[in-house]
């Protein structure tokens with residue numbers, strides 16, 4: 001079995017060895033419940049509060065503004081529903097068509113409960129237009145939720161500008177920063193609520209946080225023992241929280257180097273892959289997260305492309321219809337206007353801190369051959385925009 | 392999620408490509424929903440004078456399951472008489488592959504449909520009588536394809552409009 005070349009880091013990342021080391025004591029010896037009075041419990045409490053301070057520091061926030069959750073899906077739900085439930089009069093929410101399902105499905109659920117939701121369109125690169133957002137703001141808008149960086153195509157949103165518009169109108173601004181946190185600087189001063197997840201930056205799965213700006217009121221989703229200041233009950237996941245803080249410390253310690261290396265890989269991928277005939281980059285060439293690149297190949301289908309690459313020991317992903325449980329192509333690719341014939345042949349390559357230059361070389365070496373092989377057995381011939389089969 | 396047999400056929404597909412000489416093509420699926428299969432058959436009489444599928448090949452745009460079922464249906468039909476080939480169902484194809492995930496069963500239907508359509512095209516081009524069962528399946532297949540075209544009409548129009556405008560520089564590229 002050859003060693004896997006893992007280029008699916010926007011799905012999840014391997015836990016960094018330093019992170020695992022930091023977590024182990026809280027399984028083995030310091031296993032106390034942080035709510036317990038005895039020494040073991042207090043050791044866990046101190047570890048959690050230290051982690052909270054470290055994470056707050058990465059955002060320039062105060063520790064009391066960090067609520068640990070079971071991940072970003074929960075953090076997104078807490079931000080959106082938790083805020084909606086405090087609202088007595090206002091009924092309107094603004095979001096975009098390219099959000100993660102954790103935000104989209106939650107907003108749709110609010111709609112089903114009688115709220116009004118505006119789903120903003122995006123441009124060909126996937127960006128929300130701040131002018132359009134400003135025009136959509138209403139007197140009864142209480143929340144704007146726009147992601148910092150897209151998980152499928154990597155496009156960055158004008159968060160600072162959007163935050164300023166919201167501030168002017170007294171509207172709370174939430175951003176899902178799952179892919180951006182630890183990769184690009186985030187203008188936290190413009191944001192009221194921010195979600196992040198540990199497993200996207202070499203931390204463990206099942207732990208995330210919601211940053212809640214002081215003075216922003218939320219009702220809890222989870223009731224119980226009153227943990228996390230009553231905003232999220234449940235015995236704290238001590239090893240997970242400690243691991244998250246360690247992963248964040250690593251990422252922010254490397255903020256000047258790792259993302260730069262990733263961007264170099266991304267540029268190389270784009271330069272080389274767009275040389276393959278009838279191929280396009282989905283997303284923005286430069287206004288992008290450093291670690292995500294998304295392409296479409298005409299005349300081939302993404303699931304079989306991913307499976308062929310997997311045979312070569314390379315793990316990637318696709319937004320093709322055939323790969324999704326409901327057999328619908330990616331909502332993000334459709335929102336940026338990728339023609340259907342191209343949306344089927346998408347490939348997402350995402351790097352991590354462990355990715356090496358040799359691994360990028362290996363992908364670039366096999367990809368053209370794999371694309372050619374799949375095109376050879378396709379009834380479609382490349383070049384035609386509608387990609388009609390030729391006899 | 393896939394059986395070893397599916398993966399095996401996906402990795403080493405049988406009879407892929409386009410026959411240099413063929414008697415008929417069966418075309419099924421639609422680019423808009425992402426599965427398209429073209430099946431080529433060459434019909435010849437065997438020693439007993441029965442019409443048989445002397446050669447067969449396919450071209451497929453689709454997922455792992457679509458490629459594996461294309462390969463399997465071609466292997467099952469090769470050398471069979473037309474009557475035997477008509478009797479091949481999507482369940483036969485899926486069974487021979489050791490099963491398919493439920494969400495992928497339609498890919499095996501596509502493969503069986505392509506075979507049906509190729510035989511239908513062959514018989515109708517030759518002006519021959521077509522068994523009623525084959526006609527019924529042909530009508531169902533055509534109806535389903537039309538329904539999909541309709542469902543994705545809006546997207547198709549957009550694709551066509553873009554095609555008419557010609558390739559445009561991406562705002563982002």
Ligand SMILES: Cc1ncc(COP(=O)(O)O)c(C=O)c1O
Nearest residue numbers: 071072073100102151176178197
């Ligand atoms: C942008 C974005 N939001 C939310 C999530 C959900 O995060 P989690 O897996 O921690 O629930 C993900 C990852 O799947 C993501 O990429």
Ligand code: FES
Nearest residue numbers: 322426453454457
């Ligand atoms: S070809 Fe689309 S799911 Fe199989």
